[in-house]
Amino acid sequence: MANYEFGIDLGGTTCKIGLFQGEEMIDKWEIPTDTSDGGKNILRDIADSVKAKIEEKAIAKDDIKGLGIGVPGPVTDDGTVHNCVNLGWGTVNISEKLGELSGYPVKVGNDANVAALGESWMGGGKDYNSVVVVTLGTGIGGGIIINDRIIAGAHGAGGEIGHMLVNPEEELACNCGLHGCIEQYASATGIVRTANRYLDATDTESVLRKEANISAKTVFDAAREGDALALTIVDDVCEKLAKTLARLATVVDPEVFLIGGGVSKAGQILLDHVAEPYKKYAFHACRDTKIGLATLGNDAGMYGAARMVLD
Numbered sequence: 001m002a003n004y005e006f007g008i009d010l011g012g013t014t015c016k017i018g019l020f021q022g023e024e025m026i027d028k029w030e031i032p033t034d035t036s037d038g039g040k041n042i043l044r045d046i047a048d049s050v051k052a053k054i055e056e057k058a059i060a061k062d063d064i065k066g067l068g069i070g071v072p073g074p075v076t077d078d079g080t081v082h083n084c085v086n087l088g089w090g091t092v093n094i095s096e097k098l099g100e101l102s103g104y105p106v107k108v109g110n111d112a113n114v115a116a117l118g119e120s121w122m123g124g125g126k127d128y129n130s131v132v133v134v135t136l137g138t139g140i141g142g143g144i145i146i147n148d149r150i151i152a153g154a155h156g157a158g159g160e161i162g163h164m165l166v167n168p169e170e171e172l173a174c175n176c177g178l179h180g181c182i183e184q185y186a187s188a189t190g191i192v193r194t195a196n197r198y199l200d201a202t203d204t205e206s207v208l209r210k211e212a213n214i215s216a217k218t219v220f221d222a223a224r225e226g227d228a229l230a231l232t233i234v235d236d237v238c239e240k241l242a243k244t245l246a247r248l249a250t251v252v253d254p255e256v257f258l259i260g261g262g263v264s265k266a267g268q269i270l271l272d273h274v275a276e277p278y279k280k281y282a283f284h285a286c287r288d289t290k291i292g293l294a295t296l297g298n299d300a301g302m303y304g305a306a307r308m309v310l311d
């Protein structure tokens with residue numbers, strides 16, 4: 001039986017590659033993502049890098065089980081990605097193309113879903129089978145893992161948690177074109193926007209008024225120090241996030257919600273402010289669902305990609 005697999009996390013500027021021996025990551029490195037010429041070199045560069053590593057480590061060719069890859073776009077079951085705008089790709093069957101170039105079987109998933117699978121496998125969800133990951137970064141990504149399987153849906157849009165509706169009254173449009181998505185409030189940029197709205201709407205004293213550059217971090221730091229306006233902002237953002245989790249719980253009922261991404265560095269104050277309103281909004285059967293932090297950071301995508309190969 002083959003002992004090794006590769007887990008690949010393809011991003012718009014770099015591609016992270018991990019070599020795994022079963023559950024253990026034994027090496028990781030990055031190559032630049034070459035988006036010139038409609039991204040036509042990307043898969044060849046990946047295949048070359050994988051082959052070079054196999055030679056470097058003197059691994060027998062038949063000791064490689066396969067390659068898993070997370071790509072930044074919607075992926076359908078046959079391994080086809082549709083419209084990876086930031087890579088310059090239209091419709092590409094990654095499974096076939098990378099399979100031909102590398103000579104190994106290839107499993108493909110959407111990057112956010114794959115990262116969620118990684119968290120569920122070896123990160124904050126290690127002890128659970130059913131996990132929902134919500135990644136609070138510049139936008140909001142996520143993934144739904146039920147019984148160790150990604151729920152990608154009919155159009156590859158399963159797990160697009162950032163675009164769940166929380167405020168139909170919102171006038172500003174979200175990046176997706178809808179109005180009032182949770183991403184508009186609880187992402188790093190959403191928290192800054194919410195903070196500025198509060199600062200503009202009131203005269204309340206706040207340390208945030210002296211901040212030249214308000215960020216999600218400065219808002220949570222001020223709240224931790226007891227700043228009343230910062231606490232109001234944190235409460236508002238976390239209440240919207242809690243409603244989103246409560247709605248998700250009635251649909252997929254996970255054992256645990258994991259919050260990741262840059263905003264999750266706020267840590268316990270974020271968890272506490274989400275957990276309290278969550279109990280208020282959740283259906284009684286899932287009122288005690290755990291809410292924790294993602295732990296793998298930027299490695300989650302490589303772990304999840306490797307995990308797909310082990311199926």
Ligand SMILES: [Zn+2]
Nearest residue numbers: 163174176181
């Ligand atoms: Zn949206």
